[in-house]
Amino acid sequence: ERGNALIFASDIGKDDRILQVISAYIDDQDEGESSKRIAAKTLAGIATPKSIGYLQKLLDTSQSPDIHHSALNTLSMINDEAAVSILEKKLYTSDTQISATMALSQWGKPEYNQILLQALKNGGLDKETIAIMARNPAGPAVLEELVKHNTFSKDEILELLNIYTESTPRARDDVRLDAAKAVQPLLESPDSDLQIEAIKIMGSG
Numbered sequence: 001e002r003g004n005a006l007i008f009a010s011d012i013g014k015d016d017r018i019l020q021v022i023s024a025y026i027d028d029q030d031e032g033e034s035s036k037r038i039a040a041k042t043l044a045g046i047a048t049p050k051s052i053g054y055l056q057k058l059l060d061t062s063q064s065p066d067i068h069h070s071a072l073n074t075l076s077m078i079n080d081e082a083a084v085s086i087l088e089k090k091l092y093t094s095d096t097q098i099s100a101t102m103a104l105s106q107w108g109k110p111e112y113n114q115i116l117l118q119a120l121k122n123g124g125l126d127k128e129t130i131a132i133m134a135r136n137p138a139g140p141a142v143l144e145e146l147v148k149h150n151t152f153s154k155d156e157i158l159e160l161l162n163i164y165t166e167s168t169p170r171a172r173d174d175v176r177l178d179a180a181k182a183v184q185p186l187l188e189s190p191d192s193d194l195q196i197e198a199i200k201i202m203g204s205g
């Protein structure tokens with residue numbers, strides 16, 4: 001009941017007073033992860049720069065993937081460089097990479113898209129995380145940049161296109177349409193393999 005009251009209070013905007021209580025929930029050794037889960041839900045209702053330190057503390061002290069997911073998702077809603085820095089760091093951490101990818105790719109924000117694009121160029125994303133990105137609004141924007149600048153070798157771009165071909169049909173209609181637009185320049189490619197993969201992606205749009 002105490003936790004429900006805290007979550008409800010966050011919904012009606014009593015941010016400063018709630019933030020004074022949250023640290024105690026995070027540090028509660030008796031309740032452990034259940035107390036941290038309440039803190040994560042409460043912070044999701046606040047999502048302001050003042051909550052960044054508490055979200056970082058959750059990420060540092062909790063062992064629960066769903067709490068990590070909630071904290072990263074909340075950070076992605078905060079327009080602050082400190083929040084972006086944490087998200088970028090967690091994108092390169094194996095146990096939080098999927099949640100960080102989901103948090104960054106769901107909005108289609110140019111700043112987040114660039115972080116994902118750079119991680120892809122660095123080889124920092126595996127097939128599963130690329131598939132998640134491909135199904136979200138960031139996916140087409142990242143793909144458009146890769147097609148435009150011809151960053152990868154033919155084998156690398158074919159592998160990437162294949163992931164998009166498999167993943168895009170499960171995306172929202174607008175994401176599928178944007179992905180189809182992103183690969184249209186490949187229809188002019190002299191390479192028939194690239195043309196075929198582009199046509200497959202366009203077919204899902």
